[in-house]
Structures are given as structure tokens and as C-alpha cells.
Amino acid sequence: MRRLRRPQKKDAELDITSFMNLMIVLVPVLLLSMVFSHISVLDIQLPEGGADNPDQKDPPKILELILRKDGMALNYPAGVPLKRIANKEEGYDFDGLSLYLQDLKRAFQQKGIEKRDIVILMEPDTDYQTLVTTMDTVRSFRAVVVASPVDAELFPEISLGDAPALPAQAGGKG
Template sequence: MSRRVRHGRTSRRRGQDAELNVTAFMNLMVALVPFLLLMAVFTRLTIVQLNLPSSKIEDKPEPPAIELEAILRADRIDLEDRGKALISSFPKKEEQYDFKALTQKLREIKTSFPDIKAISVLPEEDVNYDNIIKAMDAVRSLTYRQDDKLVEAELFPDISLGKAPVIETSVNEMAGASQ
């Protein structure tokens, strides 16, 4: 009895179906689907509205009466009129920025300049991301209670983000600090 050898093919008979082993695939799906569903609950995506500087030079007839900058320093928040004058400074309280005081001061400014909608938030390099977002929320709007309802008032919704200017220190201050 001699057998015939076929090259490149298995010696199965025609018409016989091969059985697929889907156990490993089913185990993967049983573990992967609940994991992905749980991760969807813990993942939250938030979009922050932000105005980035444009590369176009636009013709502006006149600059606004006030150009606000909220500068987040390591130990305080400075509220300035773009390089002209320091409006107010809010030191940290118990190692936390005083965002409530910043919002109240911006509310006073908004009553004087109701048409102004723009502000720049300028954090120093060592300010963490969470505090930057809190500052943006504080300058964007104000939430207060009126007639047992929470009311949200718009402050400065057009927020630009940039880098804080470096504090200039004089030679005399540096010499006094080293002694």
C-alpha cells in the first residue's frame, strides 16, 4: 500500500470543515469590554474656550480703554492694565491663590468698563495647570446667588493665554537680599 503525498497541502479529505478555536478570542472580549466601559466612566474631556494670538496684523482704530492682564506669580496674582499700572495684587492665602478676591475686583472693573470683554491670563512657568484653569474660570464669569437661584454673570469671556513677564529686580535689591 502506497500513500500518495501531496506537497503543500494537508492530508485532510475534501468536505471536512476545520473547527475554529474561538475560546481565546472570547476570553479577550470578556475581559476587554468591561475594562473599556469602566474607563469611559473615569475619562472626562473638557473643552476650554481660548483665544490664541493671530498671525495677521489687523487694523484697529483705537485701543480699548483698559487692557487687563491677570499674572499668576508663584506667591500672588497681579491684576494689571497691560504694562501701564498695577491695579491690584492678591497674595496667596494658606498656599492657595485667592480667586474669589480676583473675581470680585474684576466685577468692580466690569461695572466701570462694561464693553470690555478681553483679558490675558499670564502664568509663570512654575504655576501648575490646575491653577491656570481656575484662573481662567475666575476671570470668565461670576456665579452668585440671587432670589435662591444661582446666577452666572459674564465678566471677561475672551481669554488669551501667554507667558508672564519677568519681574525686574534692581541691583540694590539683589545686594540687600544677599546680606
């Protein structure tokens, strides 16, 4: 009698070459796309109310920056004009504002005043990009320390508010 031999089963080999090629391309693409989804958050505070505290002998002096269509005005303390920065032909003079705030910060430090807060007051129709650029300008400036650029601090504690109404023109109705 003859015996039937069954053919031996061979283990199938997996060909994962194409899968490895896909992973080699996909992993760097995913890692690179993570950089573009970074979100920045900037903390701001609401301006403190005008409630006067009778126990407080010397109320804190507030540095104000008022944004208007025709330019910017710095007040220190609040309501006392310090500097008016007119617009340039292309728009607000953020470079001039930054230079003046750097000088002001230096003057505060020389007098021993530790000032880190500023209140930005703007008109209701102020453009969003103008507000963001203003906040970036008053928060810090680019400086070179030991041959490398760094962001030096100006007034990082930012509060927002509405600009006061302009005084009525004199000589209106008579």
C-alpha cells in the same frame, strides 16, 4: 393493515425571562455611565501680537492678569498696575480676585466700556490646576437671580501668554 401515526411536533416555547431581567438591569447602568463620560471644552485665544497698526488711532486697552508664585497682579491697560492680590496661607486668593473682577466689570459697564476679554500671563512653572481655576474664576461667577443660582459672565474671552520677567534687583554688583 395498521397505519403508523407520527407524533405531532409541538412548537418549542422560548423562555426569555432571564434575558429580560438582564436588559432591565443593563439599560439603566449604561444610561447612568453616559453622564460620567462628558467632556468639557474651553476655547482660548492666543494674545494678539504687539505689531502697532499706524492706521489705528486708539489701540484697544488690554486687561492683563499676571500669575506669579507670590500672588496675582491685574494691569489695565497692559503694563499699568491696577491691583495686586497677595496669596493667602493656603494659596492664591481666587475669591478676592473674583470679587475685584466683579467690581471692575461693573465699573466698565458704568463707563460704557464693553470688555469681554482678558489675557492671563503666567510663569513657566505654573501648576495646571492653578491655571484651570484661574480661567474658571475670570470667566464667570456664581450669582443668584430670582432665587436660583446662575453663572454670570465676567471675561469669557481668555488669552494665554508668558508672564514678563521680573525686573532685576537694584544694587546687585558694584
